[in-house]
Amino acid sequence: MLLGRFPALAGATLLVHAGESVLLEGANGAGKSTLLRLCAGLLRPESGTAVVLGTDLFKNRRTVRPRVGYVGHASMLYDDLTVAENLRFWARAAGVSESQEHAAGERMEIDRRLYDVPVKSLSAGQRRRTALAVAAARRPELWLLDEPHAGLDQGGRDIVDSLISDAAAAGGAVLVASHELDRVEPVVDRFVTVTGGLTVERPRPTERAARSATSEHGHAR
Amino acid sequence: MANTKTSAVTNTMPSLPGPRADSIGTGSRTTRILGVVLILGIGLWLFLAFGPSGPDIRIDGTSGQEIGQFDAFRLIYVHVPAAITAYLAFFVTAVGSAMVLIKRSVWWDLVAGASAEIGALSAALTLITGSIWGRPIWNTWWEWGDVRLLTMLVLFMLSIGYLAIRRLEGTAEERARRSAIVGLLLVVNVVIVNRSVEWWASQTIHQNSTIAEAAIDGLKAFTLFFSIVLGVGLYVWMMIHRFRLAWLERQFDRFGLDDALATRRAEATTVLDGRDPHGRDRVEGERP
Amino acid sequence: MLAEVLLIAGKDLRIEKRSKIALNQVAPFAILIVILFGFALNADRPALTTFTPGLYWVTILLASVLAVHRSVAVEAGEGAREGLLLTGIRPSSIFLGKAAALIAQILLVAVVLLGAVIIFYDARIDNGVLLVTSLIAAVLGVGAAGTLYGALLGAQRARETVLPILLLPVLAPVLIAATRAFGDAMGTVATDGWAWTSLLFSFAALYIALGIASHGVLMEEN
Numbered sequence: 001m002l003l004g005r006f007p008a009l010a011g012a013t014l015l016v017h018a019g020e021s022v023l024l025e026g027a028n029g030a031g032k033s034t035l036l037r038l039c040a041g042l043l044r045p046e047s048g049t050a051v052v053l054g055t056d057l058f059k060n061r062r063t064v065r066p067r068v069g070y071v072g073h074a075s076m077l078y079d080d081l082t083v084a085e086n087l088r089f090w091a092r093a094a095g096v097s098e099s100q101e102h103a104a105g106e107r108m109e110i111d112r113r114l115y116d117v118p119v120k121s122l123s124a125g126q127r128r129r130t131a132l133a134v135a136a137a138r139r140p141e142l143w144l145l146d147e148p149h150a151g152l153d154q155g156g157r158d159i160v161d162s163l164i165s166d167a168a169a170a171g172g173a174v175l176v177a178s179h180e181l182d183r184v185e186p187v188v189d190r191f192v193t194v195t196g197g198l199t200v201e202r203p204r205p206t207e208r209a210a211r212s213a214t215s216e217h218g219h220a221r
Numbered sequence: 222m223a224n225t226k227t228s229a230v231t232n233t234m235p236s237l238p239g240p241r242a243d244s245i246g247t248g249s250r251t252t253r254i255l256g257v258v259l260i261l262g263i264g265l266w267l268f269l270a271f272g273p274s275g276p277d278i279r280i281d282g283t284s285g286q287e288i289g290q291f292d293a294f295r296l297i298y299v300h301v302p303a304a305i306t307a308y309l310a311f312f313v314t315a316v317g318s319a320m321v322l323i324k325r326s327v328w329w330d331l332v333a334g335a336s337a338e339i340g341a342l343s344a345a346l347t348l349i350t351g352s353i354w355g356r357p358i359w360n361t362w363w364e365w366g367d368v369r370l371l372t373m374l375v376l377f378m379l380s381i382g383y384l385a386i387r388r389l390e391g392t393a394e395e396r397a398r399r400s401a402i403v404g405l406l407l408v409v410n411v412v413i414v415n416r417s418v419e420w421w422a423s424q425t426i427h428q429n430s431t432i433a434e435a436a437i438d439g440l441k442a443f444t445l446f447f448s449i450v451l452g453v454g455l456y457v458w459m460m461i462h463r464f465r466l467a468w469l470e471r472q473f474d475r476f477g478l479d480d481a482l483a484t485r486r487a488e489a490t491t492v493l494d495g496r497d498p499h500g501r502d503r504v505e506g507e508r509p
Numbered sequence: 510m511l512a513e514v515l516l517i518a519g520k521d522l523r524i525e526k527r528s529k530i531a532l533n534q535v536a537p538f539a540i541l542i543v544i545l546f547g548f549a550l551n552a553d554r555p556a557l558t559t560f561t562p563g564l565y566w567v568t569i570l571l572a573s574v575l576a577v578h579r580s581v582a583v584e585a586g587e588g589a590r591e592g593l594l595l596t597g598i599r600p601s602s603i604f605l606g607k608a609a610a611l612i613a614q615i616l617l618v619a620v621v622l623l624g625a626v627i628i629f630y631d632a633r634i635d636n637g638v639l640l641v642t643s644l645i646a647a648v649l650g651v652g653a654a655g656t657l658y659g660a661l662l663g664a665q666r667a668r669e670t671v672l673p674i675l676l677l678p679v680l681a682p683v684l685i686a687a688t689r690a691f692g693d694a695m696g697t698v699a700t701d702g703w704a705w706t707s708l709l710f711s712f713a714a715l716y717i718a719l720g721i722a723s724h725g726v727l728m729e730e731n
Contacts, residue, residue, distance in 0.1 A: 322726065375681055382678060385671045389665050389667055390665065413682045414682055417685050417686060420708070421689065
């Protein structure tokens with residue numbers, strides 16, 4: 001993957017099965033975000049093979065996008081709209097039912113009183129919760145979380161952790177990029193170091209029973 | 222390194238003769254021969270245009286006075302070929318743009334871009350000569366009634382926008398697709414502008430017919446024809462050079478990419494050496 | 510399809526309702542230009558009345574460039590453009606929705622500005638039906654072309670400088686035709702305003718079609 005003349009990814013190999021959660025760690029600029037955006041179908045891979053949820057990213061990125069829950073650095077919210085309006089708009093845009101939308105809001109424990117506040121007045125953590133709720137409402141098959149803990153308080157971090165483990169338990173796959181290793185280590189199954197545009201599998205600090213499912217898988221190279 | 226670059230150019234440019242293998246440049250035997258022919262042609266053209274083709278002088282039927290465009294007429298030998306070259310160039314840009322969208326071809330993107338640059342130059346030349354010619358003939362630098370000149374002006378503006386789009390940030394492919402859309406719209410817009418300006422001018426301003434009334438005798442006609450051939454020849458010559466330059470720039474980027482990839486991977490191994498002894502064995506996915 | 514278009518358009522109009530950029534910034538800017546023209550032309554009433562159609566439409570085009578910027582900025586700011594891609598909404602629906610909202614906002618500015626030229630330039634309206642029809646036709650074209658070229662530039666940093674040089678030459682036919690049609694409707698020029706209005710509708714139809722056709726390619730890139 002090229003960002004200008006800088007190869008953000010230079011031969012990364014990653015195979016993720018359904019029901020697995022994978023932590024991507026690595027220094028700033030290692031290529032974690034690029035890998036996640038690539039898997040979300042937002043970037044066009046330059047060469048190699050890239051299959052996400054059974055779809056070849058070279059052939060069709062459009063059908064992959066609605067099936068992933070991508071939460072990146074930008075909130076992807078409309079600043080001038082309120083929390084409720086944002087949730088409503090994004091739910092309707094993605095064809096999500098009202099009950100699912102409400103459930104996601106509850107899940108992220110967004111304060112009821114904030115629903116009528118424009119997103120631009122929210123704190124970074126509250127924005128992050130709203131962005132996560134937008135993604136959660138879609139019940140994605142593949143979660144792509146780019147530093148989901150950033151800016152969140154203790155309660156928010158706990159929610160993110162349970163989101164990750166629940167998603168994997170429900171048969172979805174999770175890719176989470178984070179610097180907060182202590183926090184994420186207990187909830188993920190695998191550890192991958194991204195460095196210099198490559199991926200390196202790291203042994204788990206504690207062995208756990210490997211879950212596997214092969215019906216769906218994401219493979220990004 | 223130098224040889225690899227040039228050979229890559231020849232390999233992938235089957236339809237155009239490549240530069241000699243021992244030098245990096247945009248010249249080749251064909252372009253040099255074409256260049257010499259064009260220089261000779263320019264010599265002949267200058268001679269014909271300033272000499273034997275003669276000024277446009279006619280005798281008015283009723284008053285018996287000398288009328289016509291006199292020496293200003295000679296500007297036609299620049300104006301008309303420049304205009305034809307401009308339209309040809311933008312036509313090539315549109316074809317190239319369509320091919321980019323159909324075939325996702327980088328080759329055509331470079332063709333479209335090179336052609337648009339030459340087209341913008343030709344359009345500017347057309348406007349400048351048209352304006353200079355208009356001063357003695359219409360007694361004004363700019364005649365709002367001339368549809369062709371107005372269309373060319375808008376075309377020139379549109380081409381400036383197209384060239385600006387080509388220089389925006391993004392990967393080569395993004396820029397290619399973005400410019401391809403603008404390149405295709407260029408043609409659509411020129412047609413709309415031409416139709417609407419014609420309609421507008423016919424309803425508002427008395428339209429001067431320009432060339433039709435001048436007496437074009439045999440030698441004038443030949444000089445005009447020759448100048449058009451020369452203009453197209455110059456276009457081809459400039460196209461080959463400009464395209465090859467763009468191609469070399471792109472090749473350079475690709476070679477830079479290999480270096481960049483190697484550097485990027487080296488970053489990985491140094492980091493891993495210090496931290497994770499198992500890591501290096503697991504590095505996969507080495508691909509050029 | 511229609512639901513998607515209405516959703517996108519409704520969202521943009523709701524944002525406008527909240528931020529009031531078109532009403533509180535673009536419209537005053539347009540009125541300001543009209544007043545500046547008045548100073549520039551020495552407040553010569555007959556001249557101002559004669560040139561009202563031209564001055565009006567030049568002003569609308571300049572104000573529209575601002576409105577297009579705003580329309581693009583809404584998506585570019587917090588990465589909502591990518592968010593829209595991730596929902597799987599058809600790019601053609603996004604185009605139509607954005608265009609519809611932009612057209613509504615430019616119409617709002619156009620109506621305000623019409624009041625301004627009636628007050629400041631003594632503009633008379635001889636043929637109201639022609640005036641309104643040609644106004645709508647012209648704004649449809651401006652909105653469609655503006656949305657198309659705005660999407661082309663997306664989150665580019667150079668957008669503010671490139672958009673005018675890209676968009677204004679494209680809109681030259683709209684300026685010509687709308688000025689003539691208004692000339693007829695305001696009784697300042699003897700011409701067939703309805704013929705010009707049909708040209709405006711053709712331009713709008715063409716650009717709506719082009720926008721639908723090309724938006725997929727435009728949205729895919731980022």
